[in-house]
Amino acid sequence: MKLEALVKELELKTIKSHINPHFIFNALNSIRALIDENPVRARDAITELSNILRSSMQAEKLEIVPFEKELNIVKDYLALEYIRFEDRLRVEYEIDEDTLDQPVPPMMLQTLVENAIKHGIGKQVSGGVIKIVSDFKGDYHELLVENSGHLSLLVNEDGFGLSSTRNRLQLLFGDKSNFEIKQVNGNVVQARVLIPVTIN
Amino acid sequence: MLKAIIIDDERLARNELKKLLMDYPEIEVVAEAANAGEGIEKIENINPDLIFLDIQMPGKTGFDMLSELDRIPNVIFTTAYDEYALKAFEVNALDYLLKPVEPKRLADAIQKLHFQEEREQVSNGTVNVNKSILYEQDQVFVKDGERCWFVKLNEIRLFESVGNYAKVYFGAHKPLILKSLNALEERLDEKTFFRANRKHIVNLRLIDKIEPYFNGGLLLEMKGGEKIEVSRRQTVKFKEMMSL
Structure with a gap:
């Protein structure tokens, strides 16, 4: 059992969640332009970027974090992407407050949102909507990330973000967890994570 | 400016x-x-x-x-x-x-x-004025699958017609572009590029050898070794151009 636990820990550590360097340098470039145009926003943007970088480094040490912490990172991330995309990015949240204490793997939601931007919003000239939903479905904590776009693009181009999400859930929560990604409503791609509810 | x-x-x-x-x-x-x-x-x-x-x-x-x-x-x-x-x-x-x-x-x-x-x-030397004509110093961008090149026209030896496409010969490469030979002929500077026959346009400055051929035609050998026949009809025009 001890050995099994060790192997599991090691595996989790190797599935690191890297922030896309493209994102970091684009964000820094936007911030440099904002320094003259909107210094207050530029200061906030630096705080947001710091939070994301710190969280990404800590993610390598932690197996799970409360959902609230992860959600805050995603909010910072999307605030920064909004600086880049401006009107092309619209964000909607539907969060059941009772889910905020539920444990989730760090940077997992972040990776899904990053994919939704990269393969969904970033590919469309007129941009689109990202919607994040967190609620309870029976004995499960359900997380949804939806974006405008088409799945075929997404599946072909990025296996890593998706397979690492699946592996992390499997290692942490076993067969009870689930991850799937599918096309819904013709023009919406939905990533759905189910994690068994933890009662504190 | x-x-x-x-x-x-x-x-x-x-x-x-x-x-x-x-x-x-x-x-x-x-x-x-x-x-x-x-x-x-x-x-x-x-x-x-x-x-x-x-x-x-x-x-x-x-x-x-x-x-x-x-x-x-x-x-x-x-x-x-x-x-x-x-x-x-x-x-x-x-x-x-x-x-x-x-x-x-x-x-x-x-x-x-x-x-x-x-x-x-x-x-x-001089500035080229006609915008619709591609001159020797102009560059084109050629994309063939994942590979792409900027190519100066003066590096292109030969255009070869392949269906709706044209094969562009330069250096060791010959990618395809989606352009007909007739469309290319209209755009290329006729001082440099010559329609040798139905299937080929050659760069006159990159010809290595010229030999007589059947029926009063000519056979050109390009700097890359390609052998291109000049049709009898075009041979007259070719000789006129070269003698100038």
């Missing part, structure tokens, strides 16, 4: 570059575009000397955009991360800049641009 267009999907990124370019009064940013479609339209209307081109854009990438243009201005790629840098070198771009752009790197890129302009003026 050099006319420049900035093509980048981010407004702030375009502003930042414009701000940096204010230190170079010889470069005038005459237009901006937020995607490949707008970029093509503005390049064709304005005919700029230089474009700053982001690679990752929604819809079409910067590479896709270049492959749709007839004549390619000087290109400086701008990208946030250098996974694309190598590819830009393979296509022989004037330079590439990583965002956020370091002022010193921009200065180097602009210096390269000035060297390039000077070289072209020396070798060109």
